[in-house]
Amino acid sequence: MAGSAVTIRDVARLAGFSVASVSRVLNESGKVTDETRESVMKAVNALGYSPNIAARSLSTARSQAIGVVLPDMHGEFFSELVRGIDRAASESGYLLLLSNIHADPAMADHALAAMRGRVDGVIVMAPQLAETERERALPRGMPAVLINSPGNQGHHALRIDNAGGVKAMVGHLLDTGRRTIVHFGGARQNFDAFERQQAYREAMAELAPELPVRVLEGTFDEASGAALAQRLIDEGLPVDAILAGNDMMALGALFTLRNAGVSVPEQVAVAGFDDVPLARFLDLSTVSVDIVGLGTRAVELLLETMNAATQPPRTELSNTRLILRASTQKAT
Amino acid sequence: MAGSAVTIRDVARLAGFSVASVSRVLNESGKVTDETRESVMKAVNALGYSPNIAARSLSTARSQAIGVVLPDMHGEFFSELVRGIDRAASESGYLLLLSNIHADPAMADHALAAMRGRVDGVIVMAPQLAETERERALPRGMPAVLINSPGNQGHHALRIDNAGGVKAMVGHLLDTGRRTIVHFGGARQNFDAFERQQAYREAMAELAPELPVRVLEGTFDEASGAALAQRLIDEGLPVDAILAGNDMMALGALFTLRNAGVSVPEQVAVAGFDDVPLARFLDLSTVSVDIVGLGTRAVELLLETMNAATQPPRTELSNTRLILRASTQKAT
DNA sequence: TTTGCATATGTAACCGGTTACCCAATTCAG
DNA sequence: CTGAATTGGGTAACCGGTTACATATGCAAA
Incomplete structure (x- = not known):
């Protein structure tokens, strides 16, 4: 992993405190005196330390990332959807792990498996995947929100109306x-x-x-x-x-x-x-x-699921708007 | 982390082998007899096990993910570029960590910092970011490839011609x-x-x-x-x-x-x-x-950098094609 | 039969964080 | 002045993988 030379123990040694205190300072958890905080921060800056996220993920069991599994699609729809998801996710401090699946169920399997342990939840859009196949691919217990996908086995789902x-x-x-x-x-x-x-x-x-x-x-x-x-x-x-x-x-x-x-x-x-x-x-x-809204809403629902898994699954429709132009009516 | 109930030790116990053997089977490293492989695989399937990537990243010091930092852009260009990157990345077994940056240098900083320790390298497209700002934000030692960005401080760079x-x-x-x-x-x-x-x-x-x-x-x-x-x-x-x-x-x-x-x-x-x-x-x-090609090529260059960091940085131009239609010439 | 070597498998250390739990020092009440 | 409560800080277990090294087994050569 790039840029991980300095560890928390190096910082602790230089600061003259234990790793626990360093961790407490960095996460603003627990009580620390101002002097402790100061020397820790000084050591952090001197060493250019930044924590290894993989290690943190492992011990906290959270990754601060959400998986996004989308079909291989073109153009505006894709970019707008990702924009909406990204916007909402980064507002809540989450990063996006993206994977296109290419129609093939085996690839869907693979993509979802690869996300296990790296994401706290997934947003799945798999209109071409049968419900049973999708559920088999989805690691059990993984919070998920479906977009425009058949069925809704225990997950929140979003649909275009x-x-x-x-x-x-x-x-x-x-x-x-x-x-x-x-x-x-x-x-x-x-x-x-x-x-x-x-x-x-x-x-x-x-x-x-x-x-x-x-x-x-x-x-x-x-x-x-x-x-x-x-x-x-x-x-x-x-x-x-x-x-x-x-x-x-x-x-x-x-x-x-x-x-x-x-x-x-x-x-x-x-x-x-x-x-x-x-x-x-x-x-x-x-x-x-409203594609951006669809993505944003998907993230909201996912965060809700991750924080309180006991919600009964809902299916929401994203509203549509009639756009009337010249191809159906004479010019006014 | 979601979906992490089953660990490699559970598989080992059920299969009647050690964690080392399970790991060897799953990574196809080292020697294992066919019977061992078989019972391990049976246990894997029975339990629906898939490895926790955070743990693997921690011990191997590789994340099998590449970061993609793109400006907030619309439409076809975005989707085609991501498609190209995703295609090449997933072929090599990498996932994409995506972040849009919204013109603001502070957000760029934040996005890149958040990727530290989660990615093996980054592809950065930041046409609106000055070279110095970009270099400050980029964690040192992080392999990077630039797309359409000013300057090329020690990184491979790709440009539209x-x-x-x-x-x-x-x-x-x-x-x-x-x-x-x-x-x-x-x-x-x-x-x-x-x-x-x-x-x-x-x-x-x-x-x-x-x-x-x-x-x-x-x-x-x-x-x-x-x-x-x-x-x-x-x-x-x-x-x-x-x-x-x-x-x-x-x-x-x-x-x-x-x-x-x-x-x-x-x-x-x-x-x-x-x-x-x-x-x-x-x-x-x-x-x-050729946007898809641009993305694909960026991944190739990045992988090259990650594997042999000593290459002198190159700047490549992605070729363009003249498309002549009726707006510049009379119908033939 | 013994030695030697290859091969398959197991044990346990390690990656770098977080945090439960423990200890020492200080403050405070009686 | 003593015992209790509070508080800052340290120790070490743990997360779930990988892998160096140790061990056991089998077979060939001496």
Whole structure:
């Protein structure tokens, strides 16, 4: 370990006190006279001493770090989430141990095992991992908070309010006179994709049971959105609104429609989900999620769990906001 | 520390062997018979044991973690860089200890101090921190690699090849017949902004010394680009090319020009730097930087330093690629 | 058979902190 | 002036691993 040459015993020797007193001075625990404090501090500065955190962790059984296990994801969502987590964690004096897991359950196992003993708790986002697999990987007794992950075995969980967001958007489309709303869904095993598709069906059933329901399944990327849009064009465009499972799909659709000479929003409305920065530039109506807030809240819940493990597990929804732009409504 | 119920002694007892043998099995060090290995592994699985890393760090004096100190930045750049670092680090069995520093030198101090004894080395990106401040904060003897940071006191350093990228873009603009190229610069204390402005001046001096040089200073955001573009419009648009210090400024300029009825690229070419995802959608010519590669390379250099500290410090440039789109040239 | 050597395993010291517990000195009450 | 209470400080056990060294076992060579 780098920079650990000087130990507490060296400081104690130079200061002329015992290691216990040095420790007491440094941790401001226990009683010490001012003279003791002074000579200890002098020795600390003279030697450039700083405590070895591994040793401290070992004996206190706390590491002042929280583990963050995230899927291999791109762009804004990742950075905003980490920003939120980091902000809240460092406010409480915690550092972040970060690990991306790459879809593969074995890697998830490995990542979580590697964190054992180095973190006081973990924030896990594993939308692609089944509940049983996750629970097996999670060291038992490890405080954990889940973000957007299936199940909630004894842990606090946070979810994006997919249902609320989708329902609001469906409501908006219906309000603006759309009658044949088709949903572009993401891959089935993706948790968000699943929830959003579900929400679309429920919203339609509740708000407009007389209208047709149609889901085209793809993947959460631009190319997939483009391909599905092309399919609709080939069919003669039997729709007046596309509600995509995320923004990238929506953008793919948007471009394909425009290139094919279809006017948006006049002929077809296009809506997405996520409010990626691109959406604003391309005037895409979408649903915005407070990602920084999600991360911050996850840390709060985790700290709560770590301090008083007896809380019954809660699932909270992070709220969403409807962002209406030109892709679903005529300019005002 | 959470989840530490089972220790190596429990495993040893259940397996009927000593802790030394268990350790040998788990670390694949020393000789063990197949039967020993088997019973140890059985006990490990039965108990769900995984070693306490703090204890291991303490006795081996290595933490198998690297610290990552990054500025508070947004979007793609952050996620791609972390992705690159994480990929290379986890391949070599290292975890990431992450800390955002928020421009403030005191926070940088604090972040680095907190990493002492928990990491085997650090990757620091602190473009806004003066060299002396950074060196004071960095624990002595701590292996470090710098990314895009001023100075390189005894450390390996990585830089985006701002000069090369800007020069290539200036060359392209000149080749396509532009004669009055103005540079929109970022804030002076931003290291990249500074380098890019410098590079613009040098490229002009070298490639077209007879042409006018003009720099408008702003900040690295869209609003600033828009404001500067408006200023040029108010002046009667005495330019035929805008080379912005980054993509966001370029996009701000692009929108403002278009809204004012200026045709791009016919009347004015607009170029950026970074190749953010938006650039592709909005057909902005720009310079792309291999961010993932930057992160990966940083880890490689760091590991090298940690293993053989005697290398003379090197500074490497990560290469850039000219991305030509419609904002600087007519459709082919 | 004895010596020798390789090999597998066990014992216990050690990493560098924290802290329970003990002791000595001082203060205070009666 | 004595005994009790208070207080600052020291000793050493402990956290959970790793590993140098000691030991035991088996087998080959002499």
